[in-house]
Amino acid sequence: MKEKTILKLKLNTDPRWVDLASKNLEEILVDHAYCEQKAASTGISLIVHYPEKERLVDELTLLVAEEWSHFERVVQELRKRSLPLGRPRRDEYVVQLMAHIRKGGPRERQLLDQLLVSALIEARSCERFKLLWLHLQDRDPELSQFYYELMASEAGHFVSYVDLAKEYCDPAEVDARLQELLRLEGRLS
Amino acid sequence: MKEKTILKLKLNTDPRWVDLASKNLEEILVDHAYCEQKAASTGISLIVHYPEKERLVDELTLLVAEEWSHFERVVQELRKRSLPLGRPRRDEYVVQLMAHIRKGGPRERQLLDQLLVSALIEARSCERFKLLWLHLQDRDPELSQFYYELMASEAGHFVSYVDLAKEYCDPAEVDARLQELLRLEGRLS
Numbered sequence: 001m002k003e004k005t006i007l008k009l010k011l012n013t014d015p016r017w018v019d020l021a022s023k024n025l026e027e028i029l030v031d032h033a034y035c036e037q038k039a040a041s042t043g044i045s046l047i048v049h050y051p052e053k054e055r056l057v058d059e060l061t062l063l064v065a066e067e068w069s070h071f072e073r074v075v076q077e078l079r080k081r082s083l084p085l086g087r088p089r090r091d092e093y094v095v096q097l098m099a100h101i102r103k104g105g106p107r108e109r110q111l112l113d114q115l116l117v118s119a120l121i122e123a124r125s126c127e128r129f130k131l132l133w134l135h136l137q138d139r140d141p142e143l144s145q146f147y148y149e150l151m152a153s154e155a156g157h158f159v160s161y162v163d164l165a166k167e168y169c170d171p172a173e174v175d176a177r178l179q180e181l182l183r184l185e186g187r188l189s
Numbered sequence: 190m191k192e193k194t195i196l197k198l199k200l201n202t203d204p205r206w207v208d209l210a211s212k213n214l215e216e217i218l219v220d221h222a223y224c225e226q227k228a229a230s231t232g233i234s235l236i237v238h239y240p241e242k243e244r245l246v247d248e249l250t251l252l253v254a255e256e257w258s259h260f261e262r263v264v265q266e267l268r269k270r271s272l273p274l275g276r277p278r279r280d281e282y283v284v285q286l287m288a289h290i291r292k293g294g295p296r297e298r299q300l301l302d303q304l305l306v307s308a309l310i311e312a313r314s315c316e317r318f319k320l321l322w323l324h325l326q327d328r329d330p331e332l333s334q335f336y337y338e339l340m341a342s343e344a345g346h347f348v349s350y351v352d353l354a355k356e357y358c359d360p361a362e363v364d365a366r367l368q369e370l371l372r373l374e375g376r377l378s
Contacts, residue, residue: 034237037233037236037237040233041230041233044226044229044230047226048223048226048277051273051274051275051276051277052273052274052275052276054268054273054274057264057274058264058268061257061260061261061264062261064257065254065257065258065261068250068253068254068257069254071250072250072251072254075246075247075250079243079247084240084241084243085240085241085243085246086240086241087240087241088237088240
């Protein structure tokens with residue numbers, strides 16, 4: 001199944017997420033909690049590795065706070081339903097996407113890949129939240145509304161990451177690499 | 190130099206921190222920023238390793254948000270003074286203290302050590318902030334006030350970590366191990 005995304009990206013929708021009906025709410029919420037945790041941890045790691053880049057530090061500091069407040073809200077949703085947080089599972093999608101980050105070589109090239117891979121993960125989250133928003137509208141209107149809010153937030157994070165890449169790297173190179181990573185990302189679905 | 194701490198702990202005051210006059214504000218603020226970052230990262234790591242422990246998850250989720258808001262405020266203080274964030278330095282004190290965490294063996298024993306080492310790091314931060322509060326009163330009253338607020342917050346985190354240890358481990362064992370770690374910690378100064 002292919003579909004246009006709200007971010008106008010050429011992303012396939014991850015089949016694991018299309019058939020939401022087969023998933024239970026516990027699995028969805030636990031996965032989601034760890035997505036937020038990993039997004040916060042990635043932001044912290046980028047700040048620690050590039051502290052000299054002021055705009056990156058300032059924007060990612062806010063992004064980390066936002067991701068962490070989402071983690072907190074997801075844990076609250078679990079608690080409300082007496083569901084346990086559960087253990088993190090290995091996210092093959094993220095592992096495979098991160099394998100495309102070119103290490104060694106010029107420092108800015110690695111930064112470019114780190115920022116764009118983060119951007120794609122945010123875009124993918126945005127896609128997933130759109131599906132959850134639609135899927136949960138009848139089943140759990142309150143949670144559906146939560147995913148609607150988060151969808152907007154993740155779209156903002158995608159834009160922030162791409163803008164940061166354009167701040168620190170050649171914009172033409174950013175566009176070319178983004179297209180390349182989009183193609184690679186499409187094959188992961 | 191020995192002194193009683195506001196937490197009634199038998200901690201020596203780290204000599205690197207006593208002679209504050211020899212330190213410049215940039216060094217103090219950069220060190221401080223990374224202390225907050227490491228405290229947030231440690232909290233996240235504990236949540237990921239012990240997600241089944243509800244009280245731990247709930248309390249550390251709040252603690253991480255608080256540490257991260259402190260990181261944000263320290264970065265703002267740097268920006269106000271046109272000072273760069275700078276790179277993290279290896280914190281020998283923390284490295285040596287963490288070497289006392291007993292790995293392998295019963296899972297609860299490792300958790301006990303992780304919680305108490307975190308408690309001691311918070312207590313030490315509280316001590317440092319007390320010195321900064323006093324030292325900066327004339328030199329920078331606004332920053333002095335900031336450290337006064339943070340002193341209270343770190344004292345609260347010390348208490349949270351010890352309480353969590355008592356929630357999940359035998360309280361008598363917690364007290365004994367805390368005394369042991371306090372003696373080991375004293376030798377690091």
